[in-house]
Amino acid sequence: MKEKGTTVDWEKSVARLEEIVRSLEGGAAGLDESLLLFEEGTKIVRALEKRLEEAELRVRKLVEREGKLEEEPFTEEKT
Template identity: 55%
Template structure:
């Protein structure tokens, strides 16, 4: 059974694909295959990031001094 690829290994592969395509040395057919693989990796990585973002929560203290779990809001982090 093949091990699931980690986010980091998929990102490393995507970076490798970008470097290969930027060189412009691969034949057109190979470049197209690399582009397709990169597009699939990019979509998969985007989904992983979306899922991770949905899991992030922040612990806030309410008026009684109790910690209350709240969803993380990106706008709150910028303030």
């Protein structure tokens, strides 16, 4: 999750999301707790998606063309 002035800590966020999923799948949480966990999980997913989008925008390939280095946007190769 994101706090003021900090970036999303990917590993910690994913670990927390996994904890939430385990708690919800376990079924031991009551309705109110489950709703709170679901809300927290949704916020984490949104923050991670945003972080991933930001990272994708930063990924660039440098290609040498006519003696100059030019930036090209990263494109995902499909196999």
